[in-house]
Amino acid sequence: MRLGLAANKLHHANENAALFRWLRACETGIRELRLGLHAVGRTHDAIAAAGMLRGYEPLKRYPYGRDGGLMKLVAEVVGLEGAERNLDGAIYFIDPVDPSSVFPEATALKRQCVIHGKPFLSTVASARDWIEMERIHAGFAPDPGADGFHAFEAQTLALIAHDAMKPRMLEFADTHFDLLSRFQRRVATGTTGQRLNELAWSRGWPADKPWAVRYHSGPMGGDAQIADLVLEGRCQRAIFFEDPHVARQHEADIQLLERAVTTVTDQAVCSTSPLVAQRWAEAAKRRARLRE
Incomplete structure (x- = not known):
């Protein structure tokens, strides 16, 4: 398995930066998985200067971003001739106020990951959670250091889906209803929330109690409302089924939520994406059984 790796300057500027916090927490898992990390030039150089992943052959250096390194990651997420030119997703630690985070190649990297159902991991928490997910799928024992990400009974989960993706969200929620019901609280934007509640009631959830707390629809500001929950630390996980093929009038609100997460x-x-969420749900259930 191979992932592209990039980090904005803030996230490798000192020894406590996001890139290094992630590596310190996950280096053992990275080595267990033999995870290929194809790092853009400055990110690779920062890892080497910090003395991390020393001697790790699957760490590959790509050109600097200004020399096309990030563009190459985009092309390899889409897929090029030869297995060695294909990436299974990307980790991009984004500083939301760094102008380069909205450059075309950065936006395209995320969009192509979503289109191809591959993970796009833009936060330390997402990247740590993903390593644990893949460890569980590979048959390794749960890492106690990741228990906090699986304390669902104390967490709020946001469920958001664009119009074309609402059937996929309902299918996902139906398949993994018991897992999602473990969360202390679920929130959703308008129509998605209503449909999720109707699904829950059809499955025996108390009719006088919403399964998901409904916020406004996306165009009316629901994404912004959930962004505020994220910023206040009152929403720890978001499953956001995006439709990358449709221009949306409330694109700025969608970006606001994404910036809040980062x-x-x-x-x-x-x-x-549904494929990534499905893989997470399967790993979460398997991990819970292993911890019993």
Whole structure:
């Protein structure tokens, strides 16, 4: 398995930066998985200068971003001739106020990950959670250091889906209803929340109690409302089924939610496609059985 790896300057500027917090927490898992990390130039150089992943052959150096390194990651997420030119997703630690985070190649990297159902991991929490997920799928014992990400009974989960993706969200919620019901609280934007509640009531959830707390619809500000929950530390995980093929009038609100997630990088986990969410749900259930 291979992932592209990039970090904005803030996230490798000192020894306590996000890139290094993630590596310190996950280096054992990275080595267990033999995870290929294809790092853009400055990110690779920062890892080497910090003396991390020393001697780790699957760490590959790509050109600097200004020399096309990030563009190469985009092309390899889409897929190029030869298995060695294909990436299974990307980790991009985003500083939401760094102008380069909205450059075309950065936006395209996320979009192509979503289109191809591959993980796009833009926060420390998401990247840590993903390593644990893949460890569980690979048959390794749960890492106690990741228990906090699986304390669902104390967490709030946001469930958001664009119009074309609402059937996929309902299918996902139906398949994993018991797992999602473990969360202390679920929130959703308008129509998605209503449909999720109707699903829950059809499954025996108390009719006088919403399964998901409904906020406004996305165009009316629901994304912004949930962004505020994330910023206040009152929403720890978001499952956001995006439709990358449709222009949306409330695109700025969608970006606001995404920027909120990256602002609290150690706290918020975000999944942006049904395939990634499905893989997370399967790992979460398997991990719970192993911890019993």
